[in-house]
Amino acid sequence: MKTKLQAARLARGWSQAELMDAMEDAAERLGFEIPSRSSLKTQVSMFENGRRQPGSEYQAMFCEVYEATREELGFALETAPSQLDVLPKLPSPRGPAPTASAEVLGYLKSVFVQHAQAEPLVGPRFLVPPVLSQMPLIEQLCADTRGPMRAEVLRVSLRYAEFLGWLYQDSGDSQEAMLWTNRALDYAYELSDPTLSAYVLQRRANIATEAGHAGYAQGLVNAALNYSGKIPSQVEAVALRARANASAVLGNASETARALDQARVLAAKGPDHDDGLAPYVSVEYIDMEAASCAIELRRPEDAVKTLEESLTRWPVQQERDRGLCLARLATAYAQSEDLEGAVNAASQAVAVAQATGSARILAELTRLQTHLTPFRKLVEVAEFNRALGSMKGT
Incomplete structure (x- = not known):
């Protein structure tokens, strides 16, 4: 057999x-x-x-x-656990937890909205502790709640766990990011919700790609897209975006282009009901991701124009993402041998990275650093390297 x-x-x-x-x-x-x-x-x-x-x-x-998941290849999790499969550690709760009620869930939802609004401005550094501090309460509610209220408790729990996974990802901790995102997927599976399952699976794929496991990420995206036709167009579009990113890392230009084209068609349909999971998905958003893929595929000319135009109309409340855009633009400039443009964009990106603590910006700037190595003796490049070194603690 x-x-x-x-x-x-x-x-x-x-x-x-x-x-x-x-x-x-x-x-x-x-x-x-x-x-x-x-x-x-x-x-x-x-x-x-x-x-x-x-x-x-x-x-x-x-x-x-x-390009498959461990389950698809028949690996027994209990015989060979990896760091991605262990459970996240929770702070120890103090005192008895309240029972689930409309008021308790309303409180958790309102706090979540405040955290989500603050995150693009301040980055993950100041948000992990307060979000993590809510998890003992949330876990206790999951343990204690039965009946009609349980589904709502699980939905709130999923949003917190997925958000915490994102914060850890942006902090550069892929292990904790995957642990919390796995927890979110457990809640989605219990709810038997295709939209939530697909969204969290593509989030796992993003973490895997950034951690260097693009082939594994493709398997996760395939699992997410198994729900095609059952999920909102924005969620399907963001899953296709995840496929494009992983394909670009693997050097598959044709698959990258195909996924991006499909994502644009879905994004062009406009917002539909997705439980507020992916309201940010638009044609412009997909174009931004296409620029990132172009950089990965070393096609800077396809990235520069899109990134430059995006920065002229960047929302003020999306400061962290502006920094990431600047860092990507700097890399595209460097690949195009535009040294002045690369250094100018990089200097601005460094300032945002310092303010937000975003490891994703830092990772992009580190990639840029390799392109600037031949010019390291120039004053402006030396200053950039010093600033980057201080952020890394080197």
Whole structure:
């Protein structure tokens, strides 16, 4: 009987030698060490015939190679837990928790709205502690609530957990980001809600892509898009955006373009009911993501115009995202060999990164730094490197 792992290889028409070629490429992307070819062949054979369960690093490589989730490849979570599967740690509650009521849920919803409004302005640094402090109450409500009120408790809990996952992602902590986003997905599954499930799955894909697991992210996006036709157009569009980002990292330009084109069509339909999950999705938003993909694919000329135009009409309340846009523009300038434009945009992005503590801006500026290496002795580049070094603590 074929294992799911062997079936995945045969479905692609690969020999074991071709699989090992792909695994060696994946190991290089993920920063894993891989054994000799003969040893790897023995390991693969044992994994495929079910005689041995792959460890966490091998599981990550197989997910990357096959663009599939661990569940789809038949990996038993209980025998090889990874950092992405353990539960997040919660602050210890003090005193008895209140029971679920319209008033308690109203309080949690109003606080959530305030946090969500503040986040683009102040970034994650000052918001993780207050949001995290609400989780013991939320977890207790989930444990205690039964009957008609439970679904509403789960929806509030999901929004907090997903938001906390986003805050950790923007802080640069992909492990905590995935842990909390996994918790949000658990709530979505209990609710049997296609829209919530699809949205959280694409959020997991975004975290995986940024953490260097673009192949695994593709599997998560596939799972999200299994709900196509059952979810609002904005949620489907943002899932296609996640597919485009992962495809760009993997160097697949045609799949990137196809996903972006499909996302634009859906975004052009305008807002529809999505429980407020993706009101930010518009054609302009997809164009911004297309610019980021163009940079990843080293097509800066496709990115510069879009990013420049976006900055002329950027909403004042989206300061953190303006910083990310500036950092991406700086990279696009550098790829186009426009040194002055790169340094000017980077200097502005550094200021926003310092104010918000966004690790995503810092990561983009770090990528820019490699493009500026040939010019590191120039005064303006040296100043940029010093500012970036102080932010990294180096």
